Amino acid sequence: MKAVNSLVEDIYYDDDIVKKFILATLVFAGVALAAGVMVALQLAFWPMNLNSEWLSFGRLRPLHTNAAIFAFAGNAIFAGIYHSSQRLLKARLFSDFLSRVHFWGWQAIIVAAAITLPLGYSHGKEYAELEWPIDIAITLIWVVFAVNFFGTLAKRREKHMYVALWFYIATIITVALLHVINSAEIPVSAFKSYPVYAGIQDAMVQWWYGHNAVAFFLTTPFLGLMYYYLPKAANRPVYSYRLSIIHFWALVFIYIWAGPHHLLYTSLPEWAQTLGMVFSIMLWAPSWGGMINGLLTLRGAWHLLRTDPIIKFFATAVTFYGMATFEGPLLSIKSVSSVGHYTDWIVGHVHGGTLGWNGFMIFGMLYYLVPRLWKTELYSVKLATAHFWTGFLGTIAYYLSMVVAGITQGLMWQAMTPDGRLMYPDFIETVTRILPLYWVRAFGGILYLAGFLLMVYNLYRTIKGAPVSVPEKVRVVNTRDVTAVETGHRGLEGAVTVFSVLTFLAVLVGSVIEIYPTLALHKYLPPSAQVEPYTPLELAGRDLYIREGCYLCHSQQIRPLASEVLRYGSPSTAEESMYDHPFQWGSKRTGPDLARVGKKYPDLWHYRHMLNPRVVTPQSIMPNYIWLATNDTDFLVLRKKFSVLKNMGTPYSDDQVANADIHAEKQAKEIAKSLEAQGGPSGLERKEIVAMIAYLQALGQKAKETPK
């Protein structure tokens, strides 16, 4: 469809795919927010766990986080990237077919996640809970996305690549790398696998991933969107294009090193902790450069803030970005982290970012895109304004309640009497104190959800009232150096993109190939080390612990702080978790640390506590796990599990592997007998609860000499 002058062409953009991703965003945002409200209610009011295996907190929480990050934010990012890139590059997407594979593949992944997570198929690593078949699917679809994006880049008609595109490129490359490295795992069965890393190594990889997932899934793509949609919506150029470039390069160079700030005061080596802290503090500068750049783009257009809901959303989002990126470095300072870590402050921090920054960017973008794509007017500006205020109040209620709850609880944990004892030795005291704030948080979440529903209705009416849309031709001017085509220069530029795709694939394949043999077979401490690996029954219990998501409320990592040692025992050592595939250090203490809970209570105490925690701790908010007493343990699979772990370097003998099930049944009988002897019911030896008790009683008991 070339015009006479070959520099001017009429082309069609693929807006259908953008619309598809927008609708998917709306659907899954609903799921993510509803699941969020549900888990918030469960924490405020434990009966909301509904005594249900599939809906208890530990299983719904991964559903909430995964849906929010990968389904809600993910679909929105794809919509925004596909829409803005076509315009910035003056080219239709590389392949309509790949676009559709990307779309349907991603939705299939989300549906698979929504089914498997409640069923308890989980990796036990936060934000990476999905099991191995889904992990592989994510990798494949991400490669499809990458090829489609870089292909579009290669056939672009605009020589200059606007800064937003750089943010997209960094996103695509880095997320692929993070996902592949962190998901390296060896399957045991169709929906169970063990990560190749153990203990401290797993912790490092996990938080390298976890931190950079925030950086490259929830920050860089959104900054790209900000640099495109904010100027477009305000109809003003970005305040300083130069600053945006500095923002980008500074951010991508610094972010990748900051992960260890999630592991301050753990058994991670001191220097790695300090490195993480220093880089985190350095991040403050570029982040604020970006925030200022975004806000000052509105210079001279501040009046829009009063009238235009899109600008309201964008300006508030950028402000929350500034807040979160100020708070992040603050929390990376060791002394601040000692109070904030494991508390709800972190939860508040995250939601300032997700609800305030990501959510509001997405809402602003949707209000901008839907009328334009469907060629109509927004149904109601009033409703959009109402959405803004409910969402804003919801976010503030959420954020403030969690910061106050976190600091309150953090200080209570550390409070000591003058004679050196804990002021609040009963953990539950520190829980009941903040329970009212859990209600405020749930209320904030409900407001946010209500605002979102207003938007859904508003957009539904907008789309319904829209005329039947036909794709429109767009006239574009090719600015890539045309004379260079003959000299081959253009070919070279094309080569750069082909080259990046190839490098990217090479890195992917290379890391997978490299990582399996080196890490899988590597024993990083001699087998003579001071720690005993789990028995088969304990391992079975550990897998239940992972399945039920206990790590989402319990940590297993005692920090070297006086109050913590008093409360839980001597600090955790790196050796103690050396056979833990995956590590279960946790990141949140809604309940107490469990690293040394073994032998603290008799078996029967655990039995009664697991079935109904309120029997032993009247005000507990922990869910009931009644199904553990009725479900049977799968003994046979333990052989396979042991052989996989042995291959990865756990020092099990051939006999232990071959007879894992027999050893497990033997130990189960002993525990069942002890339960009965203590006055519990009989006939529990094949039930899951016995495996769980075996595991809990082993915690902190595996080091041959207790660490000092």
Add this chain to the structure above:
Amino acid sequence: MNILYLMIPLSLLLGFGFIAGFIWSVRSGQLDDTETPAYRILDEGEEQP
């Protein structure tokens, strides 16, 4: 801590990748003009609602 032998090279690889990207962007003139791109996106590629 063997994991560092994987993670540091990978992080460096990523870093070098970004450096290569940066050098390419300077060489190919991507950063020559830091004024007009901000204006260009405003009047291109968007049909009015």
